[in-house]
Amino acid sequence: MACMSFDQVLTSEDDPARRSKRKLTSEDIHYLRKLEVFGNKILAFYQEKLREAQAAEERLRLFIHEKRRLREEKTMVIKNKRLKIISENKLREEEEAMAVNERLTIIRENKLREEHVKKPKSTIKSEESTSSGQKKRKPPKKFVRGPIVSNEITERLKDHILNEKKGTDLKLVIQKNLYPSDTKQGQNRLSMPINQLETNEFLSADEKRILNNKVLKENEIEVLVMDGVTFECVVPMKLTMWHMASTVNYVLKTRWYEFWLANKDHLLTKSKIQVWSFRQDEKLCFAVVCVEKPVDEDDA
Structure with a gap:
């Protein structure tokens, strides 16, 4: 049953029997109206308190959100400061390393200059031996670039790299004799003198920048080296x-x-x-192959 106001209750059309039973005096009507006003005031009071509570809750939510945002900003500022300090320290170390390398270069240049100014004893002895009629020592021979060997081995190697391994940017870097120093365990390296290279364009710009770095252990590139005969031996090197x-x-x-x-x-x-x-998936790789066996001195 729907609720009715006091006026509706008083003016409702009921049967005469019920109307005769609830006849109200003017005092009763006045009291009921005061009671209605009081009830409306209480309702308005609690509605106002509810709105205040909701507003307080919203202010608390905004306060927590702002506090969290400020904390995150503070954390980010501290992190940026730490990163800046680390980068500054690294830059300072690099500058110090470059300064040390420059000083070492100056020392080496001064030493070489002094050696050129001062005539070594070996030169004096050679001049004395020449003046006494003995033969003068011959200077070391300059490197003479021989013809590039192209045979069945090299063709099979190129076919394997380009067709089997799907390699790209295939280039002949160097043709050289394998010296005893290249096979010693204590040396553990294969040297490729720049003045003997067939091409110097097998490196990218970034790779050249890394190799020209004067800081020790920061001028190395990881590569793969494959044998050019069986194509099965692939060893990672630097x-x-x-x-x-x-x-x-x-x-x-x-x-x-x-x-x-x-x-x-x-x-x-x-x-x-x-x-x-050559390159495989953009990674720099090398293939080493023997193109001519050594000639025995007895057969020469």
Whole structure:
């Protein structure tokens, strides 16, 4: 049954029997109206309190959200400061390393200049021996680039790299004789002098930048080296650059002796080898193959 106001109750049309039973006096009507006003006031009071509670809850939610945001911003500021300090320290270390390298370079240049100014004893002895009629020592021979070997072995290697391994950017890096120093366990490296290279364009710009880095152990590139006969021996190595007194060498190191030991039957000392570069999935790779066996002195 729906609720009715006091006026509706008083003016409702009921049967005469019920109307006669609830006749109200004017005082009763006045009291009921006061009671209605009081009830409305109580209802308005609690509705106002409810709105205040909801507003307080919203303010609390906004306060918590703002506090969390400020805490996250503070954490981010602290993190950025730490990263800035770390980067500044690293930059300072790099600058110090560069300064040390520059000082070492200056010292080496001064030493070389002094050696040029002062005539070494060996030169004096050679001049004395020449003046006494003895033969003068011959200067070391300059490197003479021989013809590039192209045979069935090289063709099979190129076909395997391009067609089987789907390699790209195939280039002949160097053709050289395999010296005893290239097969010693203590050396554990294959040197490729820059003045003997067939091409110097097998490196990307980023790789050249890394190799030209003067900081030790930061001028190395991870590469893969494959044998050019069975194509089954693939060894990860590191390519780096060594600045020698008279030349600059590219060097394959870290596991070169292991690679040579596995392929020593065809990578013989004094044999002529070729080192080819190619890329597989953008990774720099090398293939080492013997193209001419060493000539025995008895057969020469």
